[in-house]
Amino acid sequence: xxxxxxxxxxxxxxxxxxxxxxxxxxxxxxxxxxxxxxxxxxxxxxxxxxxxxxxxxxxxxxxxxxxxxxxxxxxxxxxxxxxxxxxxxxxx
Numbered sequence: 001x002x003x004x005x006x007x008x009x010x011x012x013x014x015x016x017x018x019x020x021x022x023x024x025x026x027x028x029x030x031x032x033x034x035x036x037x038x039x040x041x042x043x044x045x046x047x048x049x050x051x052x053x054x055x056x057x058x059x060x061x062x063x064x065x066x067x068x069x070x071x072x073x074x075x076x077x078x079x080x081x082x083x084x085x086x087x088x089x090x091x092x
Contacts, residue, residue, distance in 0.1 A: 002044050006065040007057060009081035010039035014089035015062065021088070022060055027053055038065050060084045 010016065016032035019041060023030045027049065031042040045053060054064055061080025 001046065002042060004033075004040050004042045005053075006038040006040055007062045008038055008065055009062050009078055010034070010041075011081075012089075014086065015039075015081065015084065016088070018060060018084040018088035019057075019062060022084075023053070023056060026056065 007019075010019070010032065013034070016034060019032050020030045023043070027043050027045055029044070033040040033042070043053070054067065057063055058067065058077065059080070061077045061084050063077050
């Protein structure tokens with residue numbers, strides 16, 4: 001089922017590139033909408049994969065908007081997103 005989810009820390013095409021390349025193998029094609037805030041991703045995913053997707057997004061530094069995070073987790077996610085963004089820009 002196609003789902004559109006809101007994620008945080010996605011700033012640019014580098015971030016989008018990281019999301020599409022890192023998630024594609026496990027979840028298939030991922031579309032990133034950079035024209036809205038918060039940013040949205042669209043993926044064709046089964047309910048059973050949702051927890052795995054949430055974990056993968058958080059590891060990359062782009063957690064779901066609904067993710068409950070304290071200060072340390074939020075700061076860690078932001079730092080990871082900067083690295084993921086840089087990697088995405090270099091791979092573009």
